[in-house]
Amino acid sequence: MDGIEVRWLREEPGTAEVLIEGLPGIGHVGKLVAEHLIEELHAEKIAEIYSLYFPPQVIIGADGVARLARNEIFLHGGNQGIAFLVGDYQSASAEGHYLLADAYLDIAARLGVRRIYTLGGYGVGHLVTEPRVLSAVNREELRPAVEAAGGGFNRDEPPGGIIGASGLLLGLSLRRGMEAVCLMGETSGYLVDPRAASGVLNVLSALTGITVDRSQLETRAAEMESIIAKLTESERAGDEDALRYIG
Amino acid sequence: MDGIEVRWLREEPGTAEVLIEGLPGIGHVGKLVAEHLIEELHAEKIAEIYSLYFPPQVIIGADGVARLARNEIFLHGGNQGIAFLVGDYQSASAEGHYLLADAYLDIAARLGVRRIYTLGGYGVGHLVTEPRVLSAVNREELRPAVEAAGGGFNRDEPPGGIIGASGLLLGLSLRRGMEAVCLMGETSGYLVDPRAASGVLNVLSALTGITVDRSQLETRAAEMESIIAKLTESERAGDEDALRYIG
Amino acid sequence: MDGIEVRWLREEPGTAEVLIEGLPGIGHVGKLVAEHLIEELHAEKIAEIYSLYFPPQVIIGADGVARLARNEIFLHGGNQGIAFLVGDYQSASAEGHYLLADAYLDIAARLGVRRIYTLGGYGVGHLVTEPRVLSAVNREELRPAVEAAGGGFNRDEPPGGIIGASGLLLGLSLRRGMEAVCLMGETSGYLVDPRAASGVLNVLSALTGITVDRSQLETRAAEMESIIAKLTESERAGDEDALRYIG
Amino acid sequence: MDGIEVRWLREEPGTAEVLIEGLPGIGHVGKLVAEHLIEELHAEKIAEIYSLYFPPQVIIGADGVARLARNEIFLHGGNQGIAFLVGDYQSASAEGHYLLADAYLDIAARLGVRRIYTLGGYGVGHLVTEPRVLSAVNREELRPAVEAAGGGFNRDEPPGGIIGASGLLLGLSLRRGMEAVCLMGETSGYLVDPRAASGVLNVLSALTGITVDRSQLETRAAEMESIIAKLTESERAGDEDALRYIG
Numbered sequence: 011m012d013g014i015e016v017r018w019l020r021e022e023p024g025t026a027e028v029l030i031e032g033l034p035g036i037g038h039v040g041k042l043v044a045e046h047l048i049e050e051l052h053a054e055k056i057a058e059i060y061s062l063y064f065p066p067q068v069i070i071g072a073d074g075v076a077r078l079a080r081n082e083i084f085l086h087g088g089n090q091g092i093a094f095l096v097g098d099y100q101s102a103s104a105e106g107h108y109l110l111a112d113a114y115l116d117i118a119a120r121l122g123v124r125r126i127y128t129l130g131g132y133g134v135g136h137l138v139t140e141p142r143v144l145s146a147v148n149r150e151e152l153r154p155a156v157e158a159a160g161g162g163f164n165r166d167e168p169p170g171g172i173i174g175a176s177g178l179l180l181g182l183s184l185r186r187g188m189e190a191v192c193l194m195g196e197t198s199g200y201l202v203d204p205r206a207a208s209g210v211l212n213v214l215s216a217l218t219g220i221t222v223d224r225s226q227l228e229t230r231a232a233e234m235e236s237i238i239a240k241l242t243e244s245e246r247a248g249d250e251d252a253l254r255y256i257g
Numbered sequence: 258m259d260g261i262e263v264r265w266l267r268e269e270p271g272t273a274e275v276l277i278e279g280l281p282g283i284g285h286v287g288k289l290v291a292e293h294l295i296e297e298l299h300a301e302k303i304a305e306i307y308s309l310y311f312p313p314q315v316i317i318g319a320d321g322v323a324r325l326a327r328n329e330i331f332l333h334g335g336n337q338g339i340a341f342l343v344g345d346y347q348s349a350s351a352e353g354h355y356l357l358a359d360a361y362l363d364i365a366a367r368l369g370v371r372r373i374y375t376l377g378g379y380g381v382g383h384l385v386t387e388p389r390v391l392s393a394v395n396r397e398e399l400r401p402a403v404e405a406a407g408g409g410f411n412r413d414e415p416p417g418g419i420i421g422a423s424g425l426l427l428g429l430s431l432r433r434g435m436e437a438v439c440l441m442g443e444t445s446g447y448l449v450d451p452r453a454a455s456g457v458l459n460v461l462s463a464l465t466g467i468t469v470d471r472s473q474l475e476t477r478a479a480e481m482e483s484i485i486a487k488l489t490e491s492e493r494a495g496d497e498d499a500l501r502y503i504g
Numbered sequence: 505m506d507g508i509e510v511r512w513l514r515e516e517p518g519t520a521e522v523l524i525e526g527l528p529g530i531g532h533v534g535k536l537v538a539e540h541l542i543e544e545l546h547a548e549k550i551a552e553i554y555s556l557y558f559p560p561q562v563i564i565g566a567d568g569v570a571r572l573a574r575n576e577i578f579l580h581g582g583n584q585g586i587a588f589l590v591g592d593y594q595s596a597s598a599e600g601h602y603l604l605a606d607a608y609l610d611i612a613a614r615l616g617v618r619r620i621y622t623l624g625g626y627g628v629g630h631l632v633t634e635p636r637v638l639s640a641v642n643r644e645e646l647r648p649a650v651e652a653a654g655g656g657f658n659r660d661e662p663p664g665g666i667i668g669a670s671g672l673l674l675g676l677s678l679r680r681g682m683e684a685v686c687l688m689g690e691t692s693g694y695l696v697d698p699r700a701a702s703g704v705l706n707v708l709s710a711l712t713g714i715t716v717d718r719s720q721l722e723t724r725a726a727e728m729e730s731i732i733a734k735l736t737e738s739e740r741a742g743d744e745d746a747l748r749y750i751g
Numbered sequence: 752m753d754g755i756e757v758r759w760l761r762e763e764p765g766t767a768e769v770l771i772e773g774l775p776g777i778g779h780v781g782k783l784v785a786e787h788l789i790e791e792l793h794a795e796k797i798a799e800i801y802s803l804y805f806p807p808q809v810i811i812g813a814d815g816v817a818r819l820a821r822n823e824i825f826l827h828g829g830n831q832g833i834a835f836l837v838g839d840y841q842s843a844s845a846e847g848h849y850l851l852a853d854a855y856l857d858i859a860a861r862l863g864v865r866r867i868y869t870l871g872g873y874g875v876g877h878l879v880t881e882p883r884v885l886s887a888v889n890r891e892e893l894r895p896a897v898e899a900a901g902g903g904f905n906r907d908e909p910p911g912g913i914i915g916a917s918g919l920l921l922g923l924s925l926r927r928g929m930e931a932v933c934l935m936g937e938t939s940g941y942l943v944d945p946r947a948a949s950g951v952l953n954v955l956s957a958l959t960g961i962t963v964d965r966s967q968l969e970t971r972a973a974e975m976e977s978i979i980a981k982l983t984e985s986e987r988a989g990d991e992d993a994l995r996y997i998g
Binding site: 349 | 842845846848849850852853886887888889890891894904906907909910911912913914915918919921922923925933
Binding site: 101104105107108109111112145146147148149150153163165166168169170171172173174177178180181182184192 | 505556557559560561562563564566567568569570571572573596597731734
């Protein structure tokens with residue numbers, strides 16, 4: 011296995027003007043929005059990404075079939091195609107984050123992407139009744155349109171910058187001539203947060219013109235939360251031992 | 258020393274239809290089953306694996322002779338040969354897990370292996386009176402046979418997927434055209450668990466036709482537990498200092 | 505993205521006899537002094553350094569524009585040019601520290617640097633009323649001049665040596681024939697410390713002849729402290745989750 | 752800077768039948784014995800080892816001059832030369848331990864070394880009134896001589912094997928045809944332990960015929976302890992902040 015493997019699932023991958031990233035992160039806000047869009051738009055999977063920078067494990071499907079941890083590219087081919095980057099993990103190492111982000115941008119370049127939206131959560135550590143959507147851009151001229159769509163810009167928020175793919179895709183895409191916007195839904199960070207996701211979806215819809223039914227958003231959040239709750243419980247029970255013996 | 262070194266102990270390594278992996282893991286269930294089978298079947302060691310992805314240490318034998326940490330391949334040459342992968346450690350780094358799993362599959366390919374069984378424990382954090390055997394496969398068509406042999410498939414168990422060699426061998430063998438089944442004996446995770454091992458052995462015997470005497474299984478578990486207990490005590494006493502000075 | 509990328513911002517980078525390093529560190533003493541000098545001397549940025557050894561994140565400017573974490577080289581072209589090395593981070597890995605320090609010295613060599621000053625803090629864990637400036641050199645013959653300028657040498661202080669760029673630039677520059685002096689302002693380590701910075705500035709001015717207005721020093725320290733305080737608060741609130749989901 | 756750099760300090764490095772390793776470790780037993788021998792035998796430094804696998808820092812000498820962390824080879828040229836491996840650190844990463852141990856063996860091979868003694872401590876976590884010397888060998892035929900010299904072999908001690916250079920040099924030298932013996936002085940692990948060192952020295956003298964005055968052994972232990980105590984205090988005060996800002 012190479013450091014990073016991209017498996018294209020069809021010969022002609024197609025084209026997309028826009029790439030929407032929703033990898034796992036704070037409150038799983040980005041993941042929830044991106045997976046909801048993929049479902050509602052019936053986007054088609056066109057590529058899988060495998061890497062030794064992902065955690066060394068397999069995921070077991072509902073059918074009992076194990077598969078390697080992976081990220082995926084979906085494509086919705088409308089007037090202007092829209093690609094999605096979703097999946098299981100970000101990176102297990104700091105250097106892997108950079109190398110994977112570059113690989114995602116190679117894929118974006120091949121699809122002809124000109125603008126990237128990275129979606130995430132902004133964890134504030136307490137419950138939020140009216141979640142804001144905080145934003146960042148990789149070129150100042152993108153800011154008015156984001157503000158008009160409802161994305162806020164608050165000095166020093168988030169103060170530590172943006173960690174992981176949602177951040178690096180902004181920084182690294184600039185040198186490839188791509189525009190990039192990061193939308194972060196304010197969230198406690200404790201649960202998969204459909205309200206934060208709904209806020210991000212509002213801004214994203216205004217910016218891209220994508221509109222989808224939202225009746226399944228809460229259901230999807232609840233399902234995702236249920237999986238994560240089991241994961242957390244399992245980690246408490248067995249993982250310390252697991253790491254000890256394996257390490 | 259290269260990243261991973263495979264030392265073949267005889268010129269013609271032989272052939273095996275099946276590879277059974279039992280590296281250290283939760284409750285040492287897989288290790289106990291695989292080492293028990295090796296002993297009872299008088300399997301012969303045919304290869305040693307050394308790697309700088311293992312922890313940087315030597316193991317001291319009962320005779321006072323130190324040897325590098327290593328994993329080993331044993332072969333039992335019956336009608337269809339059966340190979341075993343056992344040893345001291347998995348990997349000290351996330352990337353090493355992937356690289357080592359690929360090296361194990363290179364060995365499997367050289368032996369002509371067509372099916373892999375990976376054996377492990379499923380830690381639940383409390384004592385279990387009737388331990389189940391949870392299963393995963395790398396192709397859905399393997400599932401009926403595993404169920405008929407007593408292997409269970411429960412949605413969301415284990416919820417975090419399968420970490421380490423037992424998982425990666427399922428995921429990475431698929432692309433080499435090998436079938437793979439993971440059998441996990443339910444265990445508290447606190448002690449080397451002969452009951453979980455016995456359950457795994459039941460399912461494995463039904464699937465492979467291998468039958469062995471089990472009178473030594475409890476004795477072997479007790480010996481393994483005794484070694485681990487001393488290790489744990491020693492880690493409490495000295496290792497924090499060791500790591501500090503060495504680091 | 506390569507391991508380390510240096511982007512020169514003009515064709516002829518210019519020349520400098522002296523390089524002053526002030527990367528983030530204990531009490532941000534070095535960072536405060538170097539950034540103060542850059543502002544007061546109106547030094548010009550001549551290069552940016554990007555690296556996958558930096559933490560995988562982007563920094564968001566006051567205008568909402570995200571940029572990759574980076575370090576920077578500034579140049580003040582007086583009689584003898586003075587270069588400055590400042591920026592966002594040191595390294596996320598031990599090996600990266602060495603590789604980045606070598607890259608900084610490649611830049612220094614290209615500018616013709618003959619002497620390096622590395623600036624930092626010496627954390628003592630309690631408030632200090634009259635902060636000393638502790639020193640280290642990479643050649644013994646540099647010591648009298650440093651002492652005459654007010655830099656102290658106390659056996660076994662700091663007892664653990666000097667960690668990171670401020671240390672490695674001393675050790676690694678020797679083999680390139682460059683002289684190097686480290687000045688460490690005694691500080692509690694708890695806050696961005698303008699008094700420690702002022703002490704370092706005294707010694708540095710006496711050694712280099714650089715004199716600048718200091719009326720903004722306290723203001724800059726307060727601004728820097730405010731940013732760091734927000735960062736710390738944010739880390740408490742959300743980062744554990746962030747790391748968990750991302751990892 | 753390459754991964755590992757060996758700087759020979761004279762053109763003809765000389766020859767040695769024996770290499771004695773005493774890098775930092777539990778109770779600094781090995782370091783104390785090896786440095787004591789170097790002093791008493793007036794051994795000469797013949798090589799320095801630099802590596803990006805060492806912690807990224809410089810050590811400050813009593814004269815205020817900083818130097819890169821490094822390990823060193825000394826040579827005492829008697830009837831049969833004796834080489835010593837001592838220094839500042841082992842490795843900052845698991846893989847570095849393997850790579851450095853191989854580099855030490857390249858040096859040993861160049862000097863013509865046929866037998867290696869690695870010296871260390873065996874931390875038991877409580878004060879020991881009559882410290883034993885535990886032993887390990889890399890060939891069983893070495894054991895009688897070690898036992899005759901007072902080195903003990905106790906099954907399952909140390910139960911976790913031997914971590915770091917003292918262990919890897921045993922394991923990795925075997926494949927180069929070198930004999931190797933590890934001598935571990937039983938120690939609480941809390942302080943630099945001259946009694947454990949004295950015990951190791953007894954066994955080593957009986958095995959090698961080297962006899963040295965021991966009147967300075969306690970003094971050297973006290974000096975080493977004083978440096979380490981300052982280091983520990985300093986780490987408590989400042990290092991958490993240091994790592995945080997630098998990381």
